[in-house]
Structure formats: C-alpha cells, structure tokens
Amino acid sequence: MWVLKEPFFWFPVTRSVCPERLPKDPDLPGIDVFVCTADLEKEPTFGVMNTVISAMALDYPVEKLSVYLSDDGGASATLMVEENQNMDFIEDRRSIKEKYEAFKQRVQRKCRVEPENVAKRNAKNHPALIQVINANSIEDDVAISNPEHVEMPHLVYVAREKRLSHRHNFKAGAINVLLRVSSIMSNSPYILVLDCDMYCNDSTSARQAMCFYVDPRTPSSLGWVQYPQKFHNISETDIYDSQIRTIWTAPNHMFQVYWPGIDGLQGPIISGTNFYIRREALYGFDIHDGSVPKDMGGCFGSSNEFLKSLNQNDKSDAMKGREPSPALLKEAHFLASCTYEKGTKWGDKASAISTHLITQLYLVKNLEIMPFLDWIRLGPLQVGFRYDSVAEDVMTSIQLQNLGWRSFYLNPTRPQFLGTAPTDLNELLVQGTSIIPPLCFFYGIALYPKGIYEHYISGGSIRTWMNEQRVWMIKGASCAMVGALDCVMAKLGLKEASFIPTNKAGSEDKTKYYQMGKYDFRTSNMFLVPIVSMVSVNLACLVGGIIRVIIAHNWETSLAHAGLSFYAVVMSFPVIEGMFLRKDDGRVPLSTTIISSAIALVFLSIGYFIFLH
Numbered sequence: 079m080w081v082l083k084e085p086f087f088w089f090p091v092t093r094s095v096c097p098e099r100l101p102k103d104p105d106l107p108g109i110d111v112f113v114c115t116a117d118l119e120k121e122p123t124f125g126v127m128n129t130v131i132s133a134m135a136l137d138y139p140v141e142k143l144s145v146y147l148s149d150d151g152g153a154s155a156t157l158m159v160e161e162n163q164n165m166d167f168i169e170d171r172r173s174i175k176e177k178y179e180a181f182k183q184r185v186q187r188k189c190r191v192e193p194e195n196v197a198k199r200n201a202k203n204h205p206a207l208i209q210v211i212n213a214n215s216i217e218d219d220v221a222i223s224n225p226e227h228v229e230m231p232h233l234v235y236v237a238r239e240k241r242l243s244h245r246h247n248f249k250a251g252a253i254n255v256l257l258r259v260s261s262i263m264s265n266s267p268y269i270l271v272l273d274c275d276m277y278c279n280d281s282t283s284a285r286q287a288m289c290f291y292v293d294p295r296t297p298s299s300l301g302w303v304q305y306p307q308k309f310h311n312i313s314e315t316d317i318y319d320s321q322i323r324t325i326w327t328a329p330n331h332m333f334q335v336y337w338p339g340i341d342g343l344q345g346p347i348i349s350g351t352n353f354y355i356r357r358e359a360l361y362g363f364d365i366h367d368g369s370v371p372k373d374m375g376g377c378f379g380s381s382n383e384f385l386k387s388l389n390q391n392d393k394s395d396a397m398k399g400r401e402p403s404p405a406l407l408k409e410a411h412f413l414a415s416c417t418y419e420k421g422t423k424w425g426d427k428a429s430a431i432s433t434h435l436i437t438q439l440y441l442v443k444n445l446e447i448m449p450f451l452d453w454i455r456l457g458p459l460q461v462g463f464r465y466d467s468v469a470e471d472v473m474t475s476i477q478l479q480n481l482g483w484r485s486f487y488l489n490p491t492r493p494q495f496l497g498t499a500p501t502d503l504n505e506l507l508v509q510g511t512s513i514i515p516p517l518c519f520f521y522g523i524a525l526y527p528k529g530i531y532e533h534y535i536s537g538g539s540i541r542t543w544m545n546e547q548r549v550w551m552i553k554g555a556s557c558a559m560v561g562a563l564d565c566v567m568a569k570l571g572l573k574e575a576s577f578i579p580t581n582k583a584g585s586e587d588k589t590k591y592y593q594m595g596k597y598d599f600r601t602s603n604m605f606l607v608p609i610v611s612m613v614s615v616n617l618a619c620l621v622g623g624i625i626r627v628i629i630a631h632n633w634e635t636s637l638a639h640a641g642l643s644f645y646a647v648v649m650s651f652p653v654i655e656g657m658f659l660r661k662d663d664g665r666v667p668l669s670t671t672i673i674s675s676a677i678a679l680v681f682l683s684i685g686y687f688i689f690l691h
C-alpha cells in the first residue's frame with residue numbers, strides 16, 4: 079500500500095483560475111448542461127427543477143448555454159412543471175424568496191396531477207418524448223410577470239423511448255441519448271453533467287472551467303475538468319460518513335492529496351457528476367494518432383443529421399429563440415429511440431477482465447491504484463459512456479485516459495455544486511450494493527483498517543475515525559456482500575443488473591436519527607441480519623473469553639484475543655445499543671436479534687467442532 083501511494087506525492091497540483099481574463103462573451107464556446115433524473119418518488123420534481131434552474135442561472139452568456147433534462151422517471155409530471163416554469167426570478171433577485179416560494183407551491187400542485195403509480199408504470203414503457211421549451215412556450219401569466227422578456231437559455235426535455243424488451247443501460251444510456259439529441263440542436267463543444275440533486279451552488283463554475291479550455295497553453299488533450307462532490311445535508315456528527323470525508327473534504331493532508339496528486343499525473347477520473355467534458359472526447363477518437371473510424375455509420379448509427387454534426391461547430395447561437403422544425407424534432411425522436419444503437423459502438427463492451435478487476439478495486443476506495451488505471455489497455459473504439467457497469471463513470475474514464483485524454487481537478491474554496499447525500503442507513507446500504515462491487519467483499523474486509531494516526535493528521539477527530547471504521551465494517555458485512563451476490567448472479571445470467579437511485583427526498587422522519595447522531599436500523603433484514611450476526615458472534619466471544627480467562631487463569635494466550643474482541647465490540651457499540659438498550663422505532667427489531675443470534679450460535683458451534691474436536 080505504501081508503495082502504491084507514493085506516486086501521489088510526486089507532483090501534487092492545486093489549480094486556480096482568473097475568469098476576468100476570459101475572452102469577451104461572444105467569443106466564448108457553447109456549453110450544454112445535461113441533468114439526469116430517474117425516479118419520481120426518490121428524486122422529487124421540485125429538487126430536479128432546482129438543479130435545472132440553477133444550471134440555467136449559470137453566469138454565462140444565455141445564447142451559449144443550453145440545458146437538457148433526461149427524464150427516466152415519471153415523464154409527464156416533470157414535463158408539465160418544466161413547461162410552466164416561472165423563470166423570471168433568475169434575473170430578479172430582489173423578490174427572489176417570494177417568487178421561489180410561489181414556484182415551489184406550483185411545482186407541488188402540478189406534481190399531484192398524475193397519480194404516482196400511473197407515472198411509474200408508464201416510465202418503463204413509452205415512446206420518446208422530446209420538447210424544446212423556449213420563451214414562446216411559457217404560460218401567458220409568466221410573460222406578464224416578466225415584462226422585460228428576460229432572455230433565458232435553451233431548455234430541452236428528453237424522455238427517451240423505453241420498452242420492457244430493451245435494456246436501457248441506466249444513466250450511461252441516458253447520457254448517450256442526450257449526447258445525440260444535443261448534437262443536432264446546440265452541439266456545444268463542452269458539456270456539464272449533473273446528477274439531478276447536484277445543484278449549482280455558485281454560478282461561476284462554467285467560466286472557471288472555460289479558463290482552462292480557452293487558454294492556448296492548455297494541452298489539447300484536456301478532456302475534462304472535474305469539481306469535487308460536496309453535500310448540503312451533512313450533520314455535525316455525520317455518523318454514516320455520508321460526505322465520504324476521505325475523498326472530498328479532509329483538509330490539507332493524505333486524502334486531500336489524492337485528487338491533487340493524481341492531477342499532477344494523468345488527471346482525476348470522472349466522478350459521475352460535476353465535470354465539464356469536451357464533447358469530442360466522448361466520440362471515441364484516439365488522440366494519439368488522430369484516427370477517426372472509417373465506417374462512421376456502423377460506429378455512430380444511421381442518423382445523417384448526427385453524422386453531419388461531427389464536422390460542425392457550435393450551433394447554440396443558431397438555435398436561439400427559434401421554434402425547432404418538425405423535421406428536427408423527428409430526427410431527435412429517432413436518436414432517442416430504443417433501437418437506434420443496435421449494431422453501433424455506443425456504450426460498446428470492449429473490456430477485458432482486468433478492467434473489471436481494476437474498476438472493482440478502485441471502487442472499494444483503494445484509491446492508491448488510480449495512477450495505474452492509465453496502464454490498462456482496453457479493446458477497440460467505443461462511443462459515449464460505457465454500458466458494462468453501473469459505475470459508468472470509472473469505466474468510461476479508464477477508456478478515455480487510455481485514448482490519451484487528460485483531466486484537471488478544480489476545487490475552489492466555495493463549493494460549486496452541492497448534492498444530497500444518503501443520510502439514512504438503509505439508503506446508504508442500498509447505494510452500497512450498486513457502487514460497491516463484488517471484490518469489496520473479498521478485498522474490503524481483508525484490508526487492515528486505515529491507521530488512526532493517518533486519520534488524525536488528515537484533520538479527522540477520534541469520533542470521525544470511529545464513524546468511518548464503523549461504516550466500513552458495516553458496509554463490508556452487508557451491502558458489499560449483497561452487491562457481490564447481485565453481480566455474480568447478473569454475470570451468470572440469473573438476474574438482470576439493477577440500479578436503484580438513492581433517495582433525495584429526505585423526509586423528517588427518515589433523517590431524525592441521523593440528525594441526532596443515532597443509527598437508524600429501519601432497513602431490510604437482508605442487510606441487517608449479517609451485521610447483527612457478526613456483532614453477536616463477537617459479543618459472545620468476548621463474554622465467553624473473559625469467563626474462560628477467569629476460570630482457567632491463562633492470561634498470556636488470551637489477552638490478545640480478548641483485546642481484538644473488545645475492539646470489535648467497542649466499534650459495534652451502536653449495533654449492541656440498537657439490540658439491547660434502545661426502545662425507539664429505530665432500534666434493531668427483536669425478530670432480527672433472534673434470527674441473528676441463531677446464526678451466531680451456528681457459527682460458534684462450527685468453531686467449537688473445528689477447534690476443540
């Protein structure tokens with residue numbers, strides 16, 4: 079581990095920019111913003127709208143900015159709200175709060191129009207629905223309250239076609255559709271990708287990122303600029319380590335070394351959201367030898383409009399204020415259809431087993447391997463985000479770095495984007511099944527916990543260290559195992575790969591224990607039983623061990639064992655408290671304790687036969 083970590087210290091880079099030196103507005107390149115949403119219930123429309131509006135309010139010339147919303151969820155409810163948005167408060171900051179409240183109520187009213195179950199059913203089986211929303215399509219009353227006709231960026235709503243018989247490839251599939259649809263509309267050379275909960279907390283991120291791209295000294299291999307992921311809903315104790323402190327927020331040491339450290343090498347990988355990427359990079363061209371595919375149609379699909387866009391520049395200006403022609407809309411629907419990608423290279427699987435292994439290792443937070451990702455050689459050309467993993471970001475990054483693209487990390491003091499971190503145990507574990515992949519089960523548990531000294535000098539306290547250790551142990555025993563089984567079954571063809579979006583709705587009831595700094599054990603037995611069984615075994619060993627020591631007086635041999643058991647029991651105290659001491663509804667249910675004790679007993683009996691017989 080020590081050796082693997084060294085490259086991070088070779089050439090750490092901290093970047094800062096001077097947006098005031100950018101060229102004049104008319105000379106800036108266009109930017110397309112992609113926002114993805116997938117679940118009407120877990121990703122409330124109001125939050126999605128917040129993100130869309132924050133993107134539209136980016137400090138960037140309106141005619142150079144287009145926002146595309148991909149809706150994999152309830153479709154029509156989101157669209158209805160979007161069409162009727164009252165955008166004027168973007169400009170009018172005086173009465174911003176009042177108007178915001180009115181907007182919020184309006185969204186909530188609109189969302190009630192369609193029963194949720196109907197929306198959900200429709201979400202899995204419907205034709206493509208694409209709508210360009212410009213000033214003309216906004217309700218009359220809005221025009222009255224917006225007498226100056228404030229110009230606003232282009233907004234395009236995209237619900238790609240969904241059929242039960244076709245794989246939709248989760249977020250990667252959604253982004254690839256947006257890539258194609260946007261190419262025949264604005265075709266901006268740069269793209270900002272945002273998860274639906276990641277709103278722009280500062281409007282300057284676009285200009286800051288462009289500082290790199292328009293600077294003639296920047297190498298032409300710069301593929302993306304990555305901002306960190308930060309969250310708005312972190313409590314003081316943060317018992318579940320929801321902020322993933324070690325990656326993003328630990329100040330000025332060790333872990334804060336990873337991203338700047340990798341920036342000095344080939345650059346950070348894509349972390350799913352908050353990055354400005356060069357459109358060209360996603361088209362799979364190899365920048366080492368400048369080769370372009372010979373069979374363009376076989377590679378990108380049969381849309382002539384799309385193929386034409388490959389040689390065209392930025393069209394964002396031309397799109398401004400125009401109603402899209404019926405022909406253009408028809409082509410957009412074609413590009414968003416289920417069958418468009420058939421026989422093309424979109425999201426193609428070109429991976430070797432080693433890529434999988436490395437991706438898995440990386441995802442278990444063994445960040446040390448980041449500098450070596452670049453060495454992996456992938457198969458032939460492939461276009462857009464990759465489909466062979468729900469962690470599309472890691473796989474795609476490896477591919478792009480492979481083709482010669484480089485990346486920068488920018489972490490300004492003011493957070494540029496803020497998202498919603500999962501703050502209840504159930505959500506955390508559900509997320510863990512999809513992003514903590516199989517090998518975590520083997521590697522995650524086998525690795526020795528990160529040293530307390532290392533943690534301390536990275537700006538952590540004893541409490542944060544305990545939290546991180548606890549969550550690491552809990553994830554290792556529960557969701558990593560479930561995720562592992564899930565993945566093995568998917569690989570064996572026994573089950574479809576799945577992705578459950580994390581909940582961004584955060585009800586008061588759900589977060590109350592998190593806010594109090596107490597674990598909330600209201601999660602399924604699938605996760606809970608392995609955790610509670612493990613703790614029961616430890617507890618039994620400690621009690622049994624102590625009794626033995628007292629009876630047999632053999633201190634020398636038992637002391638180390640007792641120490642280890644004691645450590646495990648201290649670390650799992652919240653679980654023990656949940657089993658025996660708590661009375662509230664967040665405790666471990668009695669039935670779970672009973673099942674787990676029975677399992678623990680089985681383990682102890684097996685141990686008895688192995689060691690004593």
Ligand SMILES: O=c1ccn([C@@H]2O[C@H](COP(=O)(O)OP(=O)(O)O[C@H]3O[C@H](CO)[C@@H](O)[C@H](O)[C@H]3O)[C@@H](O)[C@H]2O)c(=O)[nH]1
Pocket residue numbers: 114115116117121148150247248249252272273274275349350351468469470471472509513577578579580581
């Ligand atoms: O079929 C799908 C599934 C998901 N999403 C969107 O993908 C985003 C990320 O999903 P989320 O449930 O928030 O997953 P997280 O585990 O929080 O996501 C982390 O991990 C993902 C996989 O590595 C990255 O894509 C994300 O950017 C990163 O924040 C959300 O906007 C979803 O709406 C879709 O658009 N379509």
Ligand SMILES: [Mn+2]
Pocket residue numbers: 273275497498580
């Ligand atoms: Mn998320």
